[in-house]
Amino acid sequence: MHASQPLRVPVGSDAGRWSTFHGEKTLVVAARTVTSTVRVLECLPALLRGDGRVTVVFAHDPTSAFNDGVLDLLHDAGCRVIPWEQVSHAEPDLILTASENIDVPEGHCPVLVLPHGIGFQKQVPDARAPGERLSGVVPDSLLESGRAWLAISHPSQEEQLLSSHPKAAGRTLLVGDPCYDELLVSAGRAGAYRRALGVPGGHRLVVLSSTWGGTSLIGRDPGLAARVLAALPYDEFRVAAIVHPNVWAGHGSWQIRTLLAPALEAGLMLIPHVHAWRSALVAADVVVGDHGSVTLYGAALGKPVLLGAFGSETVEGTAAAALGRTAPRLDAHDNLHGQIVSALALQRPELFATVTGGAFHQPGRALSRLRTALYGLLGLPEPVSTAPPEWFLTEPVETGTKATAWMVTTTGLPTDGPDAVTVRRQPAAVWEEAADPGEDAAAGRFRHLACDEREPDRRLLESASVLLCGAPVRSAAAGVRWIGATLDRLPGCRLAAASLAGGGALVGLRDGRIVEAAVTGPTRDPALPASAVYALLRGAAPLHDMVTVRFGDRAEDVALRLRAPRPGGSSG
Helix, strand or coil: CCCCCCCCCCCCCCHHHCCCCCCCEEEEEEECCHHHHHHHHHHHHHHCCCCCCEEEEEEECCCCCCCCCHHHHHHHCCCCEEEHHHCHHHCCCEEEECCCCCCCCCCCCCEEECCCCCCCCEEEECCCCCCEEECCCCCHHHHHCCCEEEEECCHHHHHHHHHHCHHHCCCEEECCCHHHHHHHHCHHHHHHHHHHCCCCCCCEEEEEEECCCCCCHHHHCCCHHHHHHHHCCCCCEEEEEEECHHHHHHHHHHHHHHHCHHHHHCCCEECCCCCCHHHHHHHCCEEEECCCHHHHHHHHCCCCEEECCCCCCECCCCHHHHHHHHCCECCCCCCHHHHHHHHHHCCCHHHHHHHHHCCCCCCCCHHHHHHHHHHHHHCCCCCCCCCCCCCCCCCCCCCCCCCCEEEEEEEECCCCCCCEEEEEEEECCCCCHHHCCCCEHHHCEEEEEEEECCCCCHHHHHHCCEEECCCCECCHHHHHHHHHHHHHHCCCCCEEEEEECCCCEEEEECCCCEEEEEECCCCCCCHHHHHHHHHHHHCCCCCCCEEEEEECCEEEEEEEEEECCCCCCCCC
């Protein structure tokens, strides 16, 4: 739409002829970046819930380097959108934004600026001039006009502002942080959110959190996600990544997914950058982050935090800078598994209490305070009702693909024949041979490649020693047929395993022997009995006994019984 085009309903001098709703006041939301627009969309519905006195229209400002995706976001949310150059014609009574870098048209209406992070915690490139500026602060000209109001989450932020921007005196509103309040409301639902993400019971969820820019976690070390996945046992951990919307807007999803391809193939959950990051953060057992707000939110929720990167652009005296001094650093090239396990074992929520206490003032009151401020600036009486609702965060949607190929290390007890087997699986897409101890028959340690039949990499599929059926089969006869066909099709495969829909599994050897496996636990993953049979086979142990299979802190008893060989088996 160009400036010469007429304004759409519900704003404009002639809108009354066409409008269904006739509000008393017009609120224009300035939408410039995905990050800032999302922040408004997440809190505004609760503030204006059920109030027909306020007409809301969204104005798209396309001038940001991170503008990509804003219009899609607004249209997906069902917002009425006008071009930025028509804002003055809409005659707004209040402009609301979470972007401090908008060019506000001339007029007298107030401008309420919400933070889209936690305070004024870092220096960012200045879009208006060479050099940098303090993130979150509007231009001095808007402060001088007396129209701007900056919402802050803690009194210390006002002191910080006055030391760097004296013209901000009297232009702040102590509100708190609505986003943090939402996280707190939903903190008790971490288990439900983990299940919604597809994290199996008993597994820990590691969340990698990255802001944008060259000093961010993903900017400084884009291969970290793959190394974390390689270091963590697949049957004990899952890994998710929260990447700042500016990275998505600046580089595009294709570039991000191509860069993270090995990690994604290994099962990395790349969390959608709009809305979903909040429930994923609540679900986290441990956060590996940087100087971005998401990492600080994680610390405020009491999560163990390891800093994998920390930029020098962080402003001294802020909560983010305090986190940088307090949180332990991750040595990205040392024992990642050991560092993450130690962080979980030494979990101390009180470690960050002082840090986050300087970021959030009176948690739980932000929406009520913000609603009071909003209606005051609109010149309307605040609705006579209870406080804004405290909604739980929406459950996240399972994202990413499951790993379908693993390097499996089995270790058995070298006594009278192994009666216990320890299994450690690592996704093959990120496995590094140089870091693997290799086989040691004397210690009962063997290694093999196992693939789900749905593995898309032909090289891996044809190299696998163990093939796993992708879904439970209906009957033992169907399982035997699948085993025979699989071993015939893939001559390099030593054994094939299929779970039975009614419980248990069948493991077929190339010499025609079939092993029936009854598992005590609820697992329907054929990898468990297949790993046990493989270890026993390599260790020349009997295949008709009870064996305990250990993975992580869990153990399952697997009862094995040999049945008649399938027809057509070979001894090769």
